[in-house]
Amino acid sequence: MATHSTTSLTPNPTTPYFADNQEWITAYLTIHVLTTNSMVYAFVLWTAFAAIVVMYGVVHLTGLRGGWLGALWSKWALRRRTWRKKHALKLAQQRGEPHRQPLPLPSNAQLFTLVFLICATLAVSFAGPDYFAPGSNLLTVHNTASALVRRSTTLNTSSLTQYQPNYTIPKAWWTSGNRTGVIAFALFPLCILFALKTPPFAVLSLPFVLHIHFDKLAWLHKWIGRLIWFFSAMHVALWSVQLLVERRPSTGKVVYTYAWDYTNFIYGWTAFGVMTLLVFSSFRPIRRLHYEIFYGLHVLLVPLTLIFSALHHPPVWWWCWGALAVWAGERTWRFVWWLNTNGYFDAILGPTPTKTLVQPPVLGAPLAPDNVEMSRFGSPRSPHPLLKQDYSSAPASPVPKLGMDVALARSAKLSFGASGRYVPPAGFAHAELLPGRTIRLRLITPGYLPWAPGQHFLVNCPAISWLTTHPFTNATICDQEAPNDEGRELVFLIRAKNGWTKRLWDKVATMIARGQNHAPGEEPPVNAIAPPRGVLLRTLVDGPCGSAARARWGEYSTVLLIAGGSGVSFALSVLQYMTLCMSGRDGQYLGGKKGGWGQAGFKTKRVRFVWLVREFGHIQWCATLLRRCMTMIPAPELQVDIFVTNVKSNPGLKPGPALRRVPSDNDVLAPPAPQFARQAYPSPNMRPASVASVDSDYESEPESFVDLSYYTGEFNEQSGELGHEEHVLDLTNFEGDDDTAMPGESQFNQSVKREGKLRRAASQRAANLKSKKKQRRDSRNDYYPPAQAQGSSVRLVGRNLSDDMSTTSLQQQRPDALLPLPTDVDPSTSARSPTPARPFSPTSPLSMQSPHSTLVPNSSTSTLLGLSDSPNPNPKRSSEMSGWSEAGSLAALITEVDVPKSKSGEHIKLELDEQEIQDVGFVAEHARPGKPKLDRILADEVQLAKGAIAVGCCGPLTLNAVVRKMIATQIDPGRIRRGDMTGSITLISEDFEY
Known part of the structure; x- marks a missing residue:
């Protein structure tokens, strides 16, 4: 080992003399490069990430999260807050501004993850020495101020690298600059991995890994991108200081003067400029108001950032090439899938022969599917849909009787298809105008497309825009055993806001007003039937996407679905899935997990559907699907509650003595309690609060699940559940929703x-x-x-x-x-x-x-x-x-x-x-x-449940925050520890935005 005095060590190596400016700056920057061993911090970061993924995956796959320890964590982790400036609602009303949602804050779990992520990346960026001497590593570095090693004579070093320091350097402007740059490079693949939407390239969405899709990883993708920009900015700043404080001995000029002669230096500034534009175009205001600009810049600037970053520093460019390869591979995979889904392969190769579907045998005279009332199908008491018996008086036993009738009935499949409605030609969406400036798109794709309940798709209408796609949640399920194509019908409920959705509304409205039944230049197939109402639009879809695919709905005793406004699409899809499963269908053929009524592992006994909507007329959006579910599964297994929040409250109206009366069985305004509620609460006075109801605008029972103060004008918006001023629109309207009503x-x-x-x-x-x-x-x-x-x-x-x-x-x-x-x-x-x-x-x-x-x-x-x-x-x-x-x-x-x-x-x-x-x-x-008391509703469901509970939620982020708070309040780890699983409540939500 070479011996030198510690005082002779300098963090700035000496660059040999070169007369040519370009040769000198090239030698200078080549000497100021980290050794290979100094890259160990990047591998430490990825090792920690892999360990977390494995641990989380094991917890998810083994179900350990459902224990009392998991409940204890969820009780704290679920909560989230929103923020609104004081008097913001009053000022907006005075100025005539449209309603704005409060600013959503991350949940406690997200905040914990974010703090851990930032601390971990800061640690691997600044803790420990920056520059490792050749041959040393984290385990051999002790006294970094005097540790000297001789370069191995077997290394094939060039004439420039021999001038690199052969000793460990704790901190210097250029070493810290290089180290932050390496961490930024190492974060590139992680950021891309969180942004991928389709397996197998989206590794985290694979069922045997985490089964988490982009909707739950989008916020991590955003923050990783911001961290990359931050560490890149640190890299630029630290290196700028280094180039400004050091001068060239032969001329006395600062090194920064010569750096512009180095091509890789220009590549670095180009990459940083492109990345800065990418990050700032992703900010919330631009993303909301100009989504097309945000999307287009994202697609253009992401590969440019990776390419110029790789060219900037070739020694570690494989981080960039790896991220770019995964991004391009996923895009190629999605494009091939997109071609198949939207029928382009059929146009090139010819249509695939279709099999003739054999109708299942039925008892009695055959009936056309559109003439069969859904009430004639079976119920959870007897999961055999076409046996024409009166199951209303059947014994309450989930075990079907054995015999020939059962075997015959199992061959018949209850389905939501064959409704007799107009079916659009494949590849064309039937667009209809609905109340609330809402458009309903009904579409059957030309190619086979499976999906899970609650997932969303990226929708593109060439008549509106050729280049951009927009995410919308599908309101139906994929019935793989349906006797016709209606089992694969996609239904999207799109409220007109700004940008693409407004142009879609204007396009459909103009075509209807002109009497057109399809967009100009988009000729439907020959022999296609024109729609009796609405218009046809050529529509292309990409997907499916969404973490709802990982939900095991049938493992919960009770499923409570809460939706706000157009978020009903998510809840409606899950409701149809649960309805069919409770009617005897196997969930694995409906896009979900294996299991159905009477099968091992299926535990669901009750579903409650709660929808907060702005106007009574908005129930037209999904009235047909709701009716099918309600007639297929009657109460008490299925309870549907719809709350219309646009109520004109009368400040002068005060609740009279009649509002304090004790409800009775003969009360005309209160429907009778379900049977299972009567069993749990023999006295009508003790029945659950959420079983009571209101039948008058300004009448309520004292234990009603409707907020009485909301009717009488005493509703206090100054001190809401979330700690700030609240408005009822926060629970029903997404940002930009337009409540302007059409005449009529x-x-x-x-x-x-x-x-x-x-x-x-x-x-x-x-x-x-x-x-x-x-x-x-x-x-x-x-x-x-x-x-x-x-x-x-x-x-x-x-x-x-x-x-x-x-x-x-x-x-x-x-x-x-x-x-x-x-x-x-x-x-x-x-x-x-x-x-x-x-x-x-x-x-x-x-x-x-x-x-x-x-x-x-x-x-x-x-x-x-x-x-x-x-x-x-x-x-x-x-x-x-x-x-x-x-x-x-x-x-x-x-x-x-x-x-x-x-x-x-x-x-x-x-x-x-x-x-x-x-x-x-x-x-x-x-x-x-009225405005519902959601906490009272959940409390009653917990009281009536026979096991664990799942709460599905989709709506404005304020509604999501309220639901999270009430779930956290009701989770009881102590009850779970005693073996009572009613203390376990799982939230399955769709609360993302692109």
């Missing part, structure tokens, strides 16, 4: 509201009648409104208007005159009234000309229904009609004068068909005005 929507909302009140009253009367007759109390349908299982219990409007009007007046005087349907009557074709029943007549003045006719009647019909936009409707006639419940009365009946105009000036109108109107009326019974 307000009448439509009022019609839906009135329909729901009438149906609830009729259902309660029917339940009271059944109670008076002392029917068997152990029946499955004894304690829930018959409308939920049998369809509407309110009669339809008959042919003779005068008779019906007189009958309506009688019903207003005698509420008990409104009789329920008999249980053997199909609600879609027959009705029951005090007079002999009359079928709904297509020739009635209030009916439609066809199932697909557009609802724009003349002004006399609108005035007759009390739905006209005229400022002076006939109050007497409106009052007379207010007691009616009829499918046609739910339409937004508007005159041509009131029809709003599209962007190009043409008139547009709201279009509905008869079946959808009936579905809206059916679901309206479960829609009530």
Whole structure:
């Protein structure tokens, strides 16, 4: 070993003399390079990351997270906060600004992970010596100030590298600059890995690893990108100091003067400039207001940053080439998948022959799929859908009887397909305008495309933009055993905001106003049927994406789904999946995990669906799918609660003594408690708070799950649950949602509201009648409104208007005159009234000309229904009609004068068909005005559960924060430790943004 005095050691090596400026700066920068052993910190960082992934994966795969230790961690880790400046709501209202969501803060788990990540990267960037002498490492470095080693004579060193220091340097401007640069290089693959969306290149999304997709890793991708920029900026700053403090001996000029003659130095500044533009274009305001710019710059600048960074410093460029290879590989894989999904391979190679699907055997006479009422299918009590038996009185046993009937029934598959609705041609989306400036896209891809419930897709409409795609959650499930292509139908609910969604709304509205049924230049296939309503748009999808695929919904005793606004897409997809599984289908053929009712490992006994929505008319978005679920799985296994938050509260109205009364079984305004609730709470006074209900705008039971102060104008927004001023829009509206209503929507909302009140009253009367007759109390349908299982219990409007009007007046005087349907009557074709029943007549003045006719009647019909936009409707006639419940009365009946105009000036109108109107009326019974007490709802579900609980949540981030807080409050590790799994609550949420 060479011996030198420690005082002779200098952190700045001497550069030999070169007359040429370029040769001298090249020699200078080559000498100031870290040794290979100095790169050990980058490998330490990746070793720690791999260890964390393995540990987390083991915990996930073995289920250790579900124990009491995991619950103790979740109780703290789930919580998150939002922030809003004081008086911000009042100032925005005074200025007339649109509503803005509060600033979302990371959850405690994310904050912990972020702090750990920052500390770890800072440690590997600055702890310990920067420059290792050749032959030394972390284990051999002791006294870094005097440790000297002789270079091995076997090393093949060049004439320049021999001038590199052969001793360890703790800290110097250039050594710290190099070290931060190496850490930035090492973070490149990690940042790219968190951004990938499709396996197998997205390694973390593989089922046997973490099964976590980009939606849960996006925030890590953002912060890793910011850390890369930070360490790159440190690299630039430290090296700039080094080049400014050191001078060339022969000229006396600072080294910075000569650095611009070095090509790699220019590459480095180019990479840093491109990276800076990439980071600043990703900030929240730009990403929200100019998503297309953000997306385009991302695709362009990411490879440029990697390429110029690699050229800047070749000794470690394999970090960049590795990240670029993974990024390009995933993009290529997705492109091939995209070509197959959207039918381009079929266009090149020819269509793939399709197999003829054999219909399953049924008992009795065959029925067309569109003529089979969903209520005729099976229930969780008997998971065999086509056995035509009355399961309402079946014993409460999940074990099916053995025999030939069971074997025959297992070959029949209950499905949401074959609904009789219009099916768009493959590759084209059927676009319809809905209330709330919402567009519903229904699409069947040409190529096979499986997905899991709750996942999202990247959607592209060439008529709007060829280059950009936008993420939207799918509202349906992938039924691999469906008898037709409707089992693979994608449904997207898109609210018009700014940018792409607004252009989509304008495009569809303009086409409808002009009478076009498809976009110009996008000819549908030959023999394709034109849509009766809406338009066709060529639509391309990429995906699926989303961590919802890792959820094991069937492992939980109770599943509570909470959705806000258009976040209902996520909850609706999961609801359909759970409905079919509880009806006997195997989840592995529905995009989920293996298991279904009666199978080992499937534990779900109850599903509750809670939707916070702004207007009553918005339930049209998914009324058809909701009705199918409710008729397939009746209460108490499925409970649907819809809360409409746009309530005009009256500050002068105070709750009277009647609001403090004790509810009773004969209470007309409160539906009876479910059977299992009665079993747990024998006295009506002790039944769960969330089983009670409100049937009036300003009436509530003292233990209701609706916030009473919200009705009476006492709702205090100054001290919200999250510690700042809150607004009810925080729970229903995403950033940029436009609540501007089309003319006629307000009448439509009022019609839906009135329909729901009438149906609830009729259902309660029917339940009271059944109670008076002392029917068997152990029946499955004894304690829930018959409308939920049998369809509407309110009669339809008959042919003779005068008779019906007189009958309506009688019903207003005698509420008990409104009789329920008999249980053997199909609600879609027959009705029951005090007079002999009359079928709904297509020739009635209030009916439609066809199932697909557009609802724009003349002004006399609108005035007759009390739905006209005229400022002076006939109050007497409106009052007379207010007691009616009829499918046609739910339409937004508007005159041509009131029809709003599209962007190009043409008139547009709201279009509905008869079946959808009936579905809206059916679901309206479960829609009530008010702001729900979500904590009370969860507490009741915990009290009634028989095991672990899963809460699925999708909505604005404020709603997500509220749900996280109430879950953390209800988690009870002590109960889990005693063997009671009702203390275990798992959150499965979709709360990401691109």
